[in-house]
Amino acid sequence: MSDKAPNRIFDKEVTNLLAAAKAKMATSGKDSPTIVVDDSRLRPKSTRLPLHRYIAQIWNLRYFIILHARFRAVADNDEMFLGKLWTVLEPVCRIAMYGLMFGLILNTSRGIDNFVGFLAIGITFFGFISKGPNSGSGLIQRTQNLVGTFNFPRATVVVGEAVRGFLASLIPALLATIGAILFQLDQPFSWTVVLVIPLLVLIHIFASGLMFISARITAFLPDVRRMMQFIMRAWFYVSGVFFSIERYARIPELQTVMMANPAYQFLTALRDSIMYGTVPDARTWLYLSAWSFGTLIVGFIFFWQAESRYVHIR
Numbered sequence: 001m002s003d004k005a006p007n008r009i010f011d012k013e014v015t016n017l018l019a020a021a022k023a024k025m026a027t028s029g030k031d032s033p034t035i036v037v038d039d040s041r042l043r044p045k046s047t048r049l050p051l052h053r054y055i056a057q058i059w060n061l062r063y064f065i066i067l068h069a070r071f072r073a074v075a076d077n078d079e080m081f082l083g084k085l086w087t088v089l090e091p092v093c094r095i096a097m098y099g100l101m102f103g104l105i106l107n108t109s110r111g112i113d114n115f116v117g118f119l120a121i122g123i124t125f126f127g128f129i130s131k132g133p134n135s136g137s138g139l140i141q142r143t144q145n146l147v148g149t150f151n152f153p154r155a156t157v158v159v160g161e162a163v164r165g166f167l168a169s170l171i172p173a174l175l176a177t178i179g180a181i182l183f184q185l186d187q188p189f190s191w192t193v194v195l196v197i198p199l200l201v202l203i204h205i206f207a208s209g210l211m212f213i214s215a216r217i218t219a220f221l222p223d224v225r226r227m228m229q230f231i232m233r234a235w236f237y238v239s240g241v242f243f244s245i246e247r248y249a250r251i252p253e254l255q256t257v258m259m260a261n262p263a264y265q266f267l268t269a270l271r272d273s274i275m276y277g278t279v280p281d282a283r284t285w286l287y288l289s290a291w292s293f294g295t296l297i298v299g300f301i302f303f304w305q306a307e308s309r310y311v312h313i314r
Helices: 005-028 051-060 062-075 083-105 115-136 155-182 191-220 223-237 252-259 262-274 282-304 307-312
Strands: none
Touching (some): 051 062, 051 155, 051 282, 062 155, 083 115, 083 155, 115 191, 115 223, 115 262, 155 191, 155 282, 191 262, 191 282, 191 307, 252 262, 262 282
16 A cells, blocks of 8 residues: 555545535534634644753654664565575675775785784774764655654654664674684683673764764755765775774874774774773773764754754655
């Protein structure tokens, strides 16, 4: 059944009820009654609520958001012949491709112990970061039937996409962590591997903030959607995904800029925890937390400020 079918059925039922009411009044010979409707709780779809009420409405919808995100995460790849196997095959194929290209052909593995683990962590976890702005790009347009029909906080669309991304990332994150450990069995296993959990949470908080920003910008500037792939590709190459930035020690200015990159800091903290048995220092945790929660707060408010305009997007 199409999206318009329920509306047609509803309109038909309302028309039949009105016709019956008119016929009854005509037979009774009485004047049409005056019906008073309380419209005090009605508001236009383009109204922007105060921020505290806006957040409260999202919180009231939390069970639906989580349930819907779980359903979509489980349903991913169902149309493929291999189905859920792509959850494993996709990151493995990506790691193999970049390993062959950069590890063997371009020899970026020079000076890196356990390059496979280094690459697996970089590609997998940077993918979680980049999925935020990529998923937010054009999100309002993709959900316009929902956004333009019902009156609800539009931020729930972004929140639902973020929850779905988090659920879908659990298996790839586990595989990358196990893979990195298996390729260095000669090294002692460290308890610091559990720090992957808070780092993964911070990554998705950071990515959610980027998703809010991307969703609003691309809603009103569709051309940015075309640019997004180039922006993400450039960010990928300067984040130390497949090489160590120590090779740029001779250019301290460039190295300083690259080290300030939050994606690089996330990957470094993950590699320290998984591969090198090192706990990231307090400064790193503070830096990553500030980027994560700061981006989320700024992105959420930035998205909320245009709440009244999303209904008019075509």
